[in-house]
Amino acid sequence: MDKLHIAVLMGGWSAEREVSLSSGAGIADALESRGHRVSRIDMGRDVAQRLAELRPDIVFNALHGTPGEDGTVQGMLDLMGIRYTHSGLATSVIAIDKELTKMVLVPAGIRMPEGKMVESESLYSADPLPRPFVLKPVNEGSSVGVAIVREGGNYGAPISRDSAGPWQEFDRLLAEPFIRGRELTSAVLGGEALAVTELRPRSGFYDYDAKYTEGMTEHVCPAEIPDEIRDAAMAMALEAHRLLGCRGASRSDFRWDDEKGLDGLYLLEVNTQPGMTPLSLVPEQARARGIDYAELVERIVAEAMAEGPKA
Template sequence: MKIAVLYGGISGEREVSLSSGKGIIQALKQKGHEVIGVDFNPNKLEEILQLKVDLVFIGLHGRYGEDGKLQGLLDMLGIPYVGSGVLASALAMDKSKAKQIFEKNNIPVARSVTYTINQPSDVDVIKNSIKQTFQVPFVIKPNEEGSTLGLSIIENEEEIESAIEKATKSDKNILVEKFVKGREVTVPVLGKPGEERALPIIEIIPKNAFYDYESKYAPGGSEHIVPAAIDNKLTMQIQEYAVLAHQALGCETYSRVDFILGEDNVPIILEVNTLPGMTPTSLFPDSAKSIGISYEDMIQEFVQLSV
């Protein structure tokens, strides 16, 4: 097939996307496809409008790639693509909306409140509301951002204002969420609509205090244990929640669902990643590898599921 791989982009996750794109391009070429690489920029849409390909493989992360906007453009152009459509992409990117859907489907979530900051004077009002609503520790993060960019764990109320400022650099809507201490696990999901399956659960042990940007992408930044050392009953429950979350949002082909296992071993869902990382240190490929699926075969399966 003739496949265009869109990578790079202009979000805060550009560097990660460059690495994902490189891996995807190499894998597709090894599988015999004719590949066109496009370093995507929403200000240069001519490159997309002029594409003459059988399929687009989206290797972008974050805004203008993972949020449904690009998917809408490709839909209007009649170009098929790998991964979730407009609605599922937008919902997964909007953490607040996604959490409402998870709750409706009885998937445990951390207690949270979403605030909107339209002008500087809003900060003091919101800061006071946060103090009255949450007890430390809690998390402040952008509502629509990935790779923990803009995220702060608040252990002292004096940190609230700077954390709000940090989060609003990415999004005027911020999510304040109860901090859940526990083991971080993630579940890749793969398959046709209605036939999705969960791959082995990965436990993530970050070298830093929490699973931040450096832990995710720096070589040796975290240890991945595949499969996670979790008993069979809990493993099945987490995998069921992951598939249910994928389906509830309307995701297609593949996704990766992140959880925290609290002290009571209740899996608290964090988010669904509709375009999870495909870098050399990424989680989805690690899980696939643990059951004998090579990186190249995994990428090819995404293509086959899409066409």
Template sequence: MARVAVLLGGLSPERPVSLSSGKGCADALRRLGHEVIEIDPQNPGWIAELQDARADVAFNALHGEWGEDGRTQGVLDYLKLPYTHSGVLASSLAMDKDKSKAVFAQVGLPLANGKLMHRLDAAKAHPMPAPYVVKPNAQGSSVGIFIVREGANRPPEQLLDPDWTFGEEVLIEEFIDGKELTVAVMHDRGALAVTEIFVASDGEWYDFDAKYSDGGSRHVVPADIPQSIADQCMRAAEAAHHALGCRGVTRSDFRYDPKRDRIALLEVNTQPGMTPTSLA
């Protein structure tokens, strides 16, 4: 059996998610008979700890900045330690929503209309007609995301918060009403299925709490959508996975508007959460 270093925790706002993912993965690996060493990059000496572990492979269960944006992958490449999930380039591209959208546009994938702005500029006046979505350009787990509804007087005032911690660039995208869909892709097996996500009755959309709270959402597999739309989603998820140069497993998120019979690829997650409520 292998000696596996599980990287978990880390420094990003998604630390609690990573701790949950990492603990679950470590426990599963132990049940399979592997020797597991848990390493948290929040500790200043984590690289030396990783070297001392003499692991055969690193299981990267980190999320967000440093963990899935190519930087930790670069450290692992430097150490010549094999690791799970995508490499430096694919990870850094996927983490940058604007750059990944540029890649997706080049291969003709369906996208939501949007633009990249400094958060303070986006706070001055509506950057596009409402409804629209404000997303930090380089965060995951739906942290720092706001939906500006039709009739709103101004952009989210949180964009002016001096304690804002989600980066200075935000992506402004049209809000697409309809169904929340997601597709897991395994590099050697392709797209697995289309999952439909239903948010709990007291939730407005699939935000951080809906993703990671017990009862925050429920998932239906396969999604209750026309087969033609399911096929489109699966083809788009596979194309996005390969366009970024991903490896291992990814999860692509979509919106589907039944009224206009339209899908839009929102993003590709190179390290999907593996918490008890996660989708892949």
């Protein structure tokens, strides 16, 4: 592809800032290795002014969480007429919100856990679901703020006000039944599902630390699962990518109850700004398909350049 001036937007102020900085550094290095001119931007409140001064050909959006994954940055870039990677405004608004995502995917036949929104204050008087259940913020990624509430757990019954958990940080939470079994994920790139990876945390569950601390989680890629489960997960990931209108790379996360076969496969969420760190899953699955990191990054840029800026 032609050599471009690419601004890599990273950092910001979300709970996933450090992951974004790691993703952005790797992306910038890869683009420079391919001969592109790269401007690295640790996003602050003056981001629009800096982009106006730089006038890049395209922005590589390496932000995770708000405001880079929720439509805010996408809307700003649309207004400025600047091309950018990954999903657009409407897709970003929907996909970061777990409740809105279900409203799009479940009617189309994508199996997701039944759940309901609860006021955090209500948890101190009664459980919203039979235990075990999961509580998670509706619009955070990387398993930020996820709690599994079990019988005999250390949160209390009902949950104690003094127990550390997402109820102390968020006014409203999504409550879902806990699905026993195995953690799977499948990435989509350029309209094709790449592979399925099984994630085996050394201890506990696949939380933020397990995702981004080397040695805490074993990645099995390709996953050692029946072909029908692999094919179903990849098909669901691709269909979710299509239904939500994702662009570039996305990653769908699953739980699979291996005692129930196909009926035990549930999509949990779709990530429109998947991590690009050395431990991240999209680069790993790309490698399994013979796509090295620099080629992966350039493919994402090429797709965005082909689409062009929003009107």
